[in-house]
Amino acid sequence: MSKPIIEIENLSFSYEKQTVLEDINLTVEERDFLAIIGPNGGGKSTLLKLILGIKSAKKGNIKTFGKKPKKNLSKIGYVPQNTNVNINFPIKVIEVVIMGHIGTKRPLFGYAKEEKMCAMGVLEQVGMERFANEKIGSLSGGQRQRVMIARALCAHPQILILDEPTASIDIDGQKQIYKLLKDLNRYITIIVVSHDISVIMQYANKVVHINKRLTNHEAQNFKRGVTHQCNHFCEVEMFNLFKGAN
Amino acid sequence: MIEALSYEFIQNALIAGILVSLASGIIGSLIVVNRMVFLAGGIAHTAYGGIGLAVYFGLPIFLGASIFAVIASLIISAITLKERDRMDTFIGLMWAVGMAVGVVLIDLTPGYQADFMSYLFGSILAVSHFDLWFMGGLLAIIVLIMTFWYREILAVSYDSEYASLRGINVKFFYTLILVLSALTVVVAIKVVGLILVIALLTIPVYIAEKLSTTLYMMMILSGAFSALFTLIGLWFSYEYDIASGASIILVSALTLFLFLGIKKIVLPINIFKLK
Numbered sequence: 001m002s003k004p005i006i007e008i009e010n011l012s013f014s015y016e017k018q019t020v021l022e023d024i025n026l027t028v029e030e031r032d033f034l035a036i037i038g039p040n041g042g043g044k045s046t047l048l049k050l051i052l053g054i055k056s057a058k059k060g061n062i063k064t065f066g067k068k069p070k071k072n073l074s075k076i077g078y079v080p081q082n083t084n085v086n087i088n089f090p091i092k093v094i095e096v097v098i099m100g101h102i103g104t105k106r107p108l109f110g111y112a113k114e115e116k117m118c119a120m121g122v123l124e125q126v127g128m129e130r131f132a133n134e135k136i137g138s139l140s141g142g143q144r145q146r147v148m149i150a151r152a153l154c155a156h157p158q159i160l161i162l163d164e165p166t167a168s169i170d171i172d173g174q175k176q177i178y179k180l181l182k183d184l185n186r187y188i189t190i191i192v193v194s195h196d197i198s199v200i201m202q203y204a205n206k207v208v209h210i211n212k213r214l215t216n217h218e219a220q221n222f223k224r225g226v227t228h229q230c231n232h233f234c235e236v237e238m239f240n241l242f243k244g245a246n
Numbered sequence: 247m248i249e250a251l252s253y254e255f256i257q258n259a260l261i262a263g264i265l266v267s268l269a270s271g272i273i274g275s276l277i278v279v280n281r282m283v284f285l286a287g288g289i290a291h292t293a294y295g296g297i298g299l300a301v302y303f304g305l306p307i308f309l310g311a312s313i314f315a316v317i318a319s320l321i322i323s324a325i326t327l328k329e330r331d332r333m334d335t336f337i338g339l340m341w342a343v344g345m346a347v348g349v350v351l352i353d354l355t356p357g358y359q360a361d362f363m364s365y366l367f368g369s370i371l372a373v374s375h376f377d378l379w380f381m382g383g384l385l386a387i388i389v390l391i392m393t394f395w396y397r398e399i400l401a402v403s404y405d406s407e408y409a410s411l412r413g414i415n416v417k418f419f420y421t422l423i424l425v426l427s428a429l430t431v432v433v434a435i436k437v438v439g440l441i442l443v444i445a446l447l448t449i450p451v452y453i454a455e456k457l458s459t460t461l462y463m464m465m466i467l468s469g470a471f472s473a474l475f476t477l478i479g480l481w482f483s484y485e486y487d488i489a490s491g492a493s494i495i496l497v498s499a500l501t502l503f504l505f506l507g508i509k510k511i512v513l514p515i516n517i518f519k520l521k
Contacts, residue, residue: 052411078411089279089404090458099401099408111397135459151408 011060035204042211077152081163094132100154122150142173262373263476265381271469273430274447288337292318292344298351315428323421368439368491438491449498
C-alpha cells in the first residue's frame with residue numbers, strides 16, 4: 001500500500017561482549033501499526049533506541065526515511081517507557097507538551113503564541129485539554145501517558161514510537177490509549193513495544209517477536225495460528241507459538 | 247535594632263544575605279529537582295580544600311574556593327555522565343579528600359590561622375565589599391543564564407533523555423547546572439558555612455516546591471523564603487548573640503515544620519472541597 005519508511009538490514013548490536021540483537025531485518029511501511037513483543041532483555045528497547053538514533057549500530061544498516069536515524073529526529077515522536085519519574089517536578093501539563101517543540105525556532109524568552117496554540121491542539125487530540133494548566137504530578141498514570149503522547153505529537157511526527165505505553169495503567173486506561181493510537185494510525189505510523197499481546201492483536205497489522213533475533217509475522221496469519229492451536233487468547237501459549245517459529 | 251542598621255557591617259550582612267538567598271533559591275531549585283543534593287554537599291566540602299589553598303597562598307578566599315569547587319563540579323559531571331552507578335563513591339571520596347587538603351594546608355600556613363569555624367558555620371558579619379561584588383555578579387550571571395536558557399534547562403531537568411532526542415546538548419547543560427551550583431555553594435559558605443549550605447539550598451526550596459506549579463515560580467518563591475529566613479535568622483543572631491548561620495538554618499527548619507503541620511491540617515479540607 002505504501003513506501004517503506006524504516007528499513008533495517010542485517011543489523012546487529014552488542015553491549016561490550018553481550019550480543020543483544022543479531023541479524024535483524026525489518027521493514028516498516030507508511031501507516032503500519034507495528035507491535036514489537038518479546039521477553040525482557042530480548043532487545044526490544046535497544047531496537048527502538050537504534051531507530052531513534054540514541055544508539056548507533058555497529059553492524060548492518062538502519063535507515064529512517066532513507067537516511068541515517070540521527071537526521072530525522074523531528075520526524076519521529078517518542079513516548080518513553082517510564083512516565084512516572086519525576087512526579088513531584090513543578091511543571092504544568094502544557095509545558096511538558098511544548099517540550100516536544102524544542103529544537104525548532106523559538107522566541108528569546110518564554111513560549112511563543114503559536115507554540116501554545118499547537119500544544120493545546122495536540123492536547124485536545126488526546127482529550128487532555130482541560131488539564132493544560134495542572135501540575136503533571138496531579139494526573140493519573142493513564143492521563144500522564146496521554147500527555148506524553150501529546151508531547152510526541154507536538155512536533156508533528158510521521159512515526160510515533162511507544163515503549164510499553166500501558167505498563168502502569170489500569171485496563172480502562174489501556175483501552176483508551178490503544179483507541180487513541182488507532183485513531184492516530186489513520187495518518188501516522190505507529191510502533192509499540194508491549195507485553196499486552198492480547199490487546200495489541202486487535203490493533204496491530206504487523207507483529208514481530210524479538211529475542212536477540214527477530215521473527216516476523218503478519219498479524220492476520222498470527223491470529224489464525226493462535227486460533228488453530230487453542231481457542232482462547234492465552235499469552236503463555238502465544239509466546240510458545242513464537243518460540244516454535246524461532 | 248534600628249541603630250544596628252547604621253553599622254556598615256550589618257548593612258553588608260543584610261545585602262549579602264539577600265543576594266545569596268536569591269542565588270540559592272534559583273540554584274537550590276535546580277539542585278532539588280535534579281536530585282543533586284548529595285552532589286552539592288560533596289562540592290561544598292571539597293571547596294574547603296580551596297579555602298585551605300587560598301589561605302596558604304594568601305589569595306582571596308572566594309577565588310581559591312571557587313576554583314576548587316568548579317574543578318570538583320567538572321569532575322563530578324564527567325563521572326556522572328560516564329559512570330552513573332559509581333557516582334556516590336566518587337562524591338564521598340572527594341568530600342573527604344577536599345576537607346583533608348583544606349585542614350592540612352591551613353595547618354601548614356605560618357602565623358595566625360584563619361578562623362576554622364567561620365568557614366564551617368559562616369561569617370556573614372565579616373562580608374567585605376569584594377564579597378558583595380562577587381555575590382552580585384554571580385546572581386546576575388545566574389539570572390541571565392536562567393532567562394536565556396530556561397526551556398533547555400527545564401527540559402534537561404525534567405526528562406534528559408527526551409531533551410537529547412530533541413537535539414539539546416544535555417551534557418553541556420548538566421555541567422552548567424553543576425558549575426553554577428558550585429559557585430553558589432561557595433557564596434553560601436560565607437553566609438551559613440559549608441556544613442549548613444545544604445540546609446539553605448533545600449529547606450526553602452522544599453517549601454516552595456509544594457506551593458509551585460512551575461519551575462520559575464519555585465525559584466522565585468525559594469529565593470523569597472530564603473531571604474526571609476536569612477533576615478529573621480540574622481535578627482535572632484543579633485538580638486540573642488548567637489551564631490548567624492545556625493540561627494538562619496533553625497529559623498528555616500522551624501518554618502518547614504510549621505508548614506508541614508499546617509499542610510497536614512489544611513490538606514484534608516482541600517480533598518473535601520474537590521469532592
